[in-house]
Amino acid sequence: xxxxxxxxSNRPPADxxxxxxxxxxxxxxxxxxxLAEVRRLQGLYPDKRGxxxxxxxxxxxxxxxxxxxxxxxxxxxxxxSPAHVHExxxxxxxYFQQPKGRHVVAVCHNLxxxxxxxKDLLAHVKSRxxxxxxxxxxxxxxxxxxxxxxxxxxxxxxxxVDERYELNLTPxxxxxxxxxxx
Amino acid sequence: MAERVLxxxxxxxxxxxxxxxxxxxxxxxxxxxxxxPPDAITDxxxxxxxxxxxxxxxxxxxxxxxIPKNHTGPVYLVINAxxxxxxTFKDRYLLERDPHSLIEGMLIAARAIRSALGFVYIRGExxxxxxxxxxxxxxxxxxGLLGSGFDIVVHRGAGAxxxxxxxxxxxxxxxxKGWPKIKPPFPAIKGAFGAPxxxxxxxxxxxxxxxxxxxxxxxxxxxxxxxxxxxxxxVSGRVKKPAVYEESVAITxxxxxxxxxGVSGTGRLKAVVPGGxxxxxxxxNEIDVPMDVDGLKVAGSMIGSAGVIVMDESVSIxxxxxVLARFYAHESCGQxxxxxxxxxxxxxxxxxxxxxxxxxxxxxxxxxVAKRGGGTTICAFYDGAIGPYISYIEKFRSExxxxxxx
Numbered sequence: 001x002x003x004x005x006x007x008x009s010n011r012p013p014a015d016x017x018x019x020x021x022x023x024x025x026x027x028x029x030x031x032x033x034x035l036a037e038v039r040r041l042q043g044l045y046p047d048k049r050g051x052x053x054x055x056x057x058x059x060x061x062x063x064x065x066x067x068x069x070x071x072x073x074x075x076x077x078x079x080x081s082p083a084h085v086h087e088x089x090x091x092x093x094x095y096f097q098q099p100k101g102r103h104v105v106a107v108c109h110n111l112x113x114x115x116x117x118x119k120d121l122l123a124h125v126k127s128r129x130x131x132x133x134x135x136x137x138x139x140x141x142x143x144x145x146x147x148x149x150x151x152x153x154x155x156x157x158x159x160x161v162d163e164r165y166e167l168n169l170t171p172x173x174x175x176x177x178x179x180x181x182x
Numbered sequence: 183m184a185e186r187v188l189x190x191x192x193x194x195x196x197x198x199x200x201x202x203x204x205x206x207x208x209x210x211x212x213x214x215x216x217x218x219p220p221d222a223i224t225d226x227x228x229x230x231x232x233x234x235x236x237x238x239x240x241x242x243x244x245x246x247x248x249i250p251k252n253h254t255g256p257v258y259l260v261i262n263a264x265x266x267x268x269x270t271f272k273d274r275y276l277l278e279r280d281p282h283s284l285i286e287g288m289l290i291a292a293r294a295i296r297s298a299l300g301f302v303y304i305r306g307e308x309x310x311x312x313x314x315x316x317x318x319x320x321x322x323x324x325x326g327l328l329g330s331g332f333d334i335v336v337h338r339g340a341g342a343x344x345x346x347x348x349x350x351x352x353x354x355x356x357x358x359k360g361w362p363k364i365k366p367p368f369p370a371i372k373g374a375f376g377a378p379x380x381x382x383x384x385x386x387x388x389x390x391x392x393x394x395x396x397x398x399x400x401x402x403x404x405x406x407x408x409x410x411x412x413x414x415x416x417v418s419g420r421v422k423k424p425a426v427y428e429e430s431v432a433i434t435x436x437x438x439x440x441x442x443x444g445v446s447g448t449g450r451l452k453a454v455v456p457g458g459x460x461x462x463x464x465x466x467n468e469i470d471v472p473m474d475v476d477g478l479k480v481a482g483s484m485i486g487s488a489g490v491i492v493m494d495e496s497v498s499i500x501x502x503x504x505v506l507a508r509f510y511a512h513e514s515c516g517q518x519x520x521x522x523x524x525x526x527x528x529x530x531x532x533x534x535x536x537x538x539x540x541x542x543x544x545x546x547x548x549x550x551v552a553k554r555g556g557g558t559t560i561c562a563f564y565d566g567a568i569g570p571y572i573s574y575i576e577k578f579r580s581e582x583x584x585x586x587x588x
Contacts, residue, residue: 052357
């Protein structure tokens, strides 16, 4: 696989939910309510392992990123080996194996966006933030990624900023979006 | 403009709510279908000439008929909403603007294949479409449309293009990395969780309610002899009005580009990708081709997911190939050696050509590697990568050679 998809800074885990973000060496645990949700999700599938991706999404929302102890904890909830969970976590681009910034800016660099100036847009964002792709700003504010087609090519160039698709971007529009991220 | 079948509700303010959908006749096709024998539904879909709109173009009714007749255990219906083909954005619109048409289509399809449980696999990046579709599913449960014989589980992916390949999707749905599986057995025999499974694209299933409401003959008559209906063409790149256009599958590529406002940039067309990133490129002289499954096949390309990417004279074809080659190198799942190795090395070679360090031999090396690799892998991903490698270099060789100085 080519290109970095995950963050690569040393900042502490982002606290996105109000729950305490554990240190990488700490023992991650879900609340009783979350454990009930894990069991509900597992019950939706003919084999409870089907809920692994949704539960990993939950884990990332709760703990900020997926550390090795988190992988072990989730493996225990599924009677799976930690190696299986590690294999899954490392396969998909949306699971972060390092702490990420409070916001993630993912600039599409596939063909339609490229034709609409994504290369210059990405260069602009890099210089504005002072980081390379895959890195997080020193203040922990933003992790920058460049990603494959997000399927909004009618509004190229575009980027995903956290959960939102930001469309028809220009350097000026991108600056305004970046300024709003705290 | 062709009659709107799939996008019929898009302009309504509350098209995504149950009330909005019902106001335009929503769920009346389900009322009809629930009174039909399952095999009669499959026969109707067969006669409509509906073909899969996710990429492979397989006849939908025929696929449904592959579920073993004597099977007594569970059967699953899986909807592929893992849209990711470069240049394609139609399913995003359907999930956001007409989610109930997918639910209604699933109810009908599930009755045809005798399934009590359906999964909708939505790509992880599609957060808003996932929320919108999940809200529609909840409405359908509250109204008693779901939960009385058929259930839907909405499943979020986690970022991997290969999960749009149907067996890779099933691996992912089972809680594994999204590695495709060897066929046979096909999913209709042994699919999700080992049970017979039909995997259909979002847009394909959204065609089903209108087919039941208005009849197979009407739907078949909208298209060509071998493919019925309209479809949603995603048009992007150097056109004046990039957008999704619903047109008959009999439209030509030239007409479609005109619908999208014509070529932008220099205004002079150089090349077009007719069916998503994995389709072989067409030159400006090759655009009088009908945009149905068989029309593109005859033209040596493929309609795929109907993602049309237009390039004007100022676009560098080597750079365009470099962007796609990077994509294939990144998204190869790594399972099969020819794909894992070739996608990485070919990207490096195209990259160095674009950077001005290419050798003239490089072009023949890439072509040789690409031509040897076809059909050697478990899934169609690498065959999809080969289409661009070969066609971009063969049709625009002089542009590549001009960059190769050694």
